[in-house]
Amino acid sequence: MKTTQNNSIYDVIIAGAGPVGLFLASELALAKCSVLVLEKAENPRSPLKQVPFGIRGLNALSVEALYRRDLLKELEVHKRLKNPHLNSKQGARRQGGHFAGIVFHDDDIDTSQWKYRLPSSTDASLISEMQELETVLARRSEALGVVIKRGLAITNFHQTDDEVTVQSGDQSFKGKWLVGCDGSRSVVRKLGGFEFAGTEPEFTGYSTQVDIADPEKLSTGRTVTPTGMYLQSQPGYVIIQDFDGGAFHHSKKPITMERVQEVLRRISNTDVTITALHIATTWTDRARQATTYRHGRVLLAGDAAHIHAPLGGQGLNLGLGDAMNLGWKLAAIIQQHSPESLLDSYYIERYPLGAQVLDWSRAQVAIMKPGPTARALNSIIRDLINTRDGATYFAGRVWGVLTRYNLGGNHPLVGHSVPNFEFDDGSTIGDLMHDGQGILLDFDSNASLKTLASEYGDQMKYVSSAAKEQLGLSAVLIRPDGFVAWASDQHPDLAEAKQAATIWFTTHQKLG
Numbered sequence: 277m278k279t280t281q282n283n284s285i286y287d288v289i290i291a292g293a294g295p296v297g298l299f300l301a302s303e304l305a306l307a308k309c310s311v312l313v314l315e316k317a318e319n320p321r322s323p324l325k326q327v328p329f330g331i332r333g334l335n336a337l338s339v340e341a342l343y344r345r346d347l348l349k350e351l352e353v354h355k356r357l358k359n360p361h362l363n364s365k366q367g368a369r370r371q372g373g374h375f376a377g378i379v380f381h382d383d384d385i386d387t388s389q390w391k392y393r394l395p396s397s398t399d400a401s402l403i404s405e406m407q408e409l410e411t412v413l414a415r416r417s418e419a420l421g422v423v424i425k426r427g428l429a430i431t432n433f434h435q436t437d438d439e440v441t442v443q444s445g446d447q448s449f450k451g452k453w454l455v456g457c458d459g460s461r462s463v464v465r466k467l468g469g470f471e472f473a474g475t476e477p478e479f480t481g482y483s484t485q486v487d488i489a490d491p492e493k494l495s496t497g498r499t500v501t502p503t504g505m506y507l508q509s510q511p512g513y514v515i516i517q518d519f520d521g522g523a524f525h526h527s528k529k530p531i532t533m534e535r536v537q538e539v540l541r542r543i544s545n546t547d548v549t550i551t552a553l554h555i556a557t558t559w560t561d562r563a564r565q566a567t568t569y570r571h572g573r574v575l576l577a578g579d580a581a582h583i584h585a586p587l588g589g590q591g592l593n594l595g596l597g598d599a600m601n602l603g604w605k606l607a608a609i610i611q612q613h614s615p616e617s618l619l620d621s622y623y624i625e626r627y628p629l630g631a632q633v634l635d636w637s638r639a640q641v642a643i644m645k646p647g648p649t650a651r652a653l654n655s656i657i658r659d660l661i662n663t664r665d666g667a668t669y670f671a672g673r674v675w676g677v678l679t680r681y682n683l684g685g686n687h688p689l690v691g692h693s694v695p696n697f698e699f700d701d702g703s704t705i706g707d708l709m710h711d712g713q714g715i716l717l718d719f720d721s722n723a724s725l726k727t728l729a730s731e732y733g734d735q736m737k738y739v740s741s742a743a744k745e746q747l748g749l750s751a752v753l754i755r756p757d758g759f760v761a762w763a764s765d766q767h768p769d770l771a772e773a774k775q776a777a778t779i780w781f782t783t784h785q786k787l788g
């Protein structure tokens with residue numbers, strides 16, 4: 277086969293124009309890197325990405341990330357969505373989320389336990405639609421100069437010390453780096469020889485759109501039964517969890533109307549009748565994670581790096597977090613602002629969070645499994661979640677507000693996402709992050725901090741302003757991804773501030 281060689285050398289080639297690939301692309305382009313995205317599917321639209329199957333819950337960290345890049349305002353679908361799980365009937369208690377189908381309520385959550393989370397212009401969770409999210413991210417990426425080529429699946433690649441040559445059928449492309457954001461069956465992960473370690477599934481999940489002759493036989497919302505779980509989000513849109521060890525999904529048998537009816541009757545313990553099957557897809561709770569996120573010039577992010585059951589909706593959030601964490605670091609290396617060792621922190625910070633999410637989904641599966649052991653555990657969790665501390669803990673995990681990177685440092689805010697400080701003029705710290713630069717925020721106009729920031733040129737801007745609520749802080753150093761690298765309550769210790777700045781930023785002189 278004759279190969280067509282494309283001559284441009286991109287800074288980064290990204291496999292996959294899913295939400296993670298597109299968010300990463302826009303982060304890199306924001307930092308002036310040249311980016312090519314190769315996407316297997318010709319058509320970005322799919323009924324599985326649209327309401328109701330395409331509904332995804334965004335947690336606080338994702339909402340903040342999109343807000344910080346001025347993308348949140350472009351997401352509109354959530355405004356017209358009435359999610360039965362979160363928007364209860366009038367007068368009923370508002371649901372905050374769930375663990376294995378066990379709901380926690382907003383009015384049980386004690387937000388005063390989250391000292392550094394300000395009630396602000398960013399929500400703790402938001403319903404979104406995959407289709408819209410991808411459209412918004414693709415539009416932003418292309419506006420920043422990213423080239424997106426659709427209908428081109430990556431089929432092979434090889435890397436040298438300096439570059440990666442990527443093959444898509446009879447075409448080849450060159451990049452300095454390749455990032456696999458090509459989803460759960462990632463070709464980049466497989467060809468790159470990444471180990472994908474974890475556990476096998478307990479169930480097959482079905483997402484279906486069907487016509488039902490007697491829909492009143494099914495409950496609406498999520499119903500956990502002694503044999504599994506079904507969820508009817510709106511009439512005819514049914515998700516089922518069948519504890520068959522993932523056998524049906526792996527059998528690759530066609531998903532027929534008869535099959536869906538048989539499973540739904542068994543799980544719902546009704547004689548419900550399905551008269552037509554329009555859409556059907558299956559998935560499992562297989563939980564696996566790449567044991568490293570980097571081999572040389574090849575990296576993984578999103579579902580390519582970790583897969584697990586979608587229970588409680590964490591996968592997209594985890595992937596967007598990968599993109600926000602990786603983008604500025606890879607860009608800093610490409611722009612020669614930072615040494616390659618900065619990339620080590622991508623794995624060090626993101627791998628443990630991925631492992632936690634896998635365990636969170638395993639724990640949910642364990643207590644949803646039919647049988648007396650799971651039933652006993654389930655009732656204990658139910659008791660706990662109905663306490664104030666219990667609801668606060670579960671909300672903290674599901675909404676991501678307890679997330680903290682281990683960045684060292686003495687202050688309890690270090691490693692957390694920065695609170696969304698609101699300044700006297702009504703602007704917020706999130707508004708100042710649209711350009712992706714680091715920020716040295718100084719509430720006390722300290723001349724030595726101003727001098728320190730000036731040493732980092734356009735990598736770090738100095739902001740001196742009072743905020744409406746300063747949480748007892750005097751100064752905060754914020755990385756481009758919005759995480760706190762250093763913070764001080766008192767008169768700032770300049771040596772400490774310098775030390776933190778040196779880890780995440782490099783002064784004017786480019787590295788040789």
Ligand SMILES: Cc1cc2nc3c(=O)[nH]c(=O)nc-3n(C[C@H](O)[C@H](O)[C@H](O)COP(=O)(O)OP(=O)(O)OC[C@H]3O[C@@H](n4cnc5c(N)ncnc54)[C@H](O)[C@@H]3O)c2cc1C
Pocket residue numbers: 291292293294295296297314315316317331332333334428429430431457458459460461462463464483559577578579580586588589590591592593594595
């Ligand atoms: C039923 C269900 C409900 C869910 N609910 C939630 C939720 O509420 N909240 C949440 O956070 N997460 C949820 N998730 C998980 C979430 O959808 C995924 O984690 C997220 O889509 C991962 O994004 P990604 O960009 O990594 O991968 P994907 O969205 O899978 O995108 C990968 C892209 O790569 C492309 N591709 C594949 N192979 C190649 C190749 N060889 N070359 C080039 N391109 C390629 C694909 O076509 C695709 O466009 C849910 C998942 C399911 C199944």
